[in-house]
Amino acid sequence: MKIEILETADGSPTLYLPELDETYHSRHGSVQEARHVFIQHGLNFIIQEQKKEESAHTAIQLLEVGFGTGLNALLTLQEVILHTEIKITYTSYETQPVPKEIWSQLNYINEPNASESYAHMMQAPWNENVALRSNFEILKIDKAIQALEAKEQFDLIYFDAFGPRAQAEMWDVSVFERLHRALKPGGVLVTYCAMGQFKRDLKSLGFRVERLPGPPGKREMTRAFKS
Numbered sequence: 001m002k003i004e005i006l007e008t009a010d011g012s013p014t015l016y017l018p019e020l021d022e023t024y025h026s027r028h029g030s031v032q033e034a035r036h037v038f039i040q041h042g043l044n045f046i047i048q049e050q051k052k053e054e055s056a057h058t059a060i061q062l063l064e065v066g067f068g069t070g071l072n073a074l075l076t077l078q079e080v081i082l083h084t085e086i087k088i089t090y091t092s093y094e095t096q097p098v099p100k101e102i103w104s105q106l107n108y109i110n111e112p113n114a115s116e117s118y119a120h121m122m123q124a125p126w127n128e129n130v131a132l133r134s135n136f137e138i139l140k141i142d143k144a145i146q147a148l149e150a151k152e153q154f155d156l157i158y159f160d161a162f163g164p165r166a167q168a169e170m171w172d173v174s175v176f177e178r179l180h181r182a183l184k185p186g187g188v189l190v191t192y193c194a195m196g197q198f199k200r201d202l203k204s205l206g207f208r209v210e211r212l213p214g215p216p217g218k219r220e221m222t223r224a225f226k227s
């Protein structure tokens, strides 16, 4: 499939698939969107919640749907550098790994350490646990999320599939049934999508659904809790 690199409104890059007429991130700002939806309302929210339980160390089992360019994983890795008290195991599913000639042109964070970490992460072998830091381990799985068999394993899910128009099957209720099963009780799913049918499907599976302000250019996003 043909892939193009585009610059988004915050100056950070994204990928565009002409065949699907779909970008990997918001054209209003890829880094801005990822920070807002996944880091602020997902990861940082979970860290704050776990801190309330007053444990000295916080272990987070994180699942991502759609590894793509690795932007969400990179931003998550940057967070553990700031929060040495947390330990993250980052599992991410992806069916179409982005080729090196494309990802090597993406400069998300203009700092030498970040570029090095990014290359290390992108070159990590698939289907193997790789420790990128003492408190960050990644497992990239080159399979469809529809193959996930986990039960009560994850604290947090970043649901970052292409939109329903481009890839309707990713938004089928059967996928969220699987993700619901994979979450621990109290676990959280975050996504940029706020479509009505999607939220009704989540509720029908027993999720408690919260509407939050979206990133620039988008009115709302969704955070859902497994009770």
Ligand SMILES: C[S@@+](CC[C@H](N)C(=O)[O-])C[C@H]1O[C@@H](n2cnc3c(N)ncnc32)[C@H](O)[C@@H]1O
Pocket (backbone or CB within 6 Å): 023, 024, 025, 065, 066, 067, 068, 069, 070, 071, 072, 073, 093, 094, 095, 096, 097, 143, 144, 145, 146, 160, 161, 162, 170
């Ligand atoms: C919106 S992009 C992900 C962006 C990514 N999180 C990032 O930070 O760059 C959606 C990704 O889902 C992947 N994908 C498509 N079908 C999938 C499936 N069945 N299971 C897992 N990933 C899938 C696509 O190849 C694409 O890389």
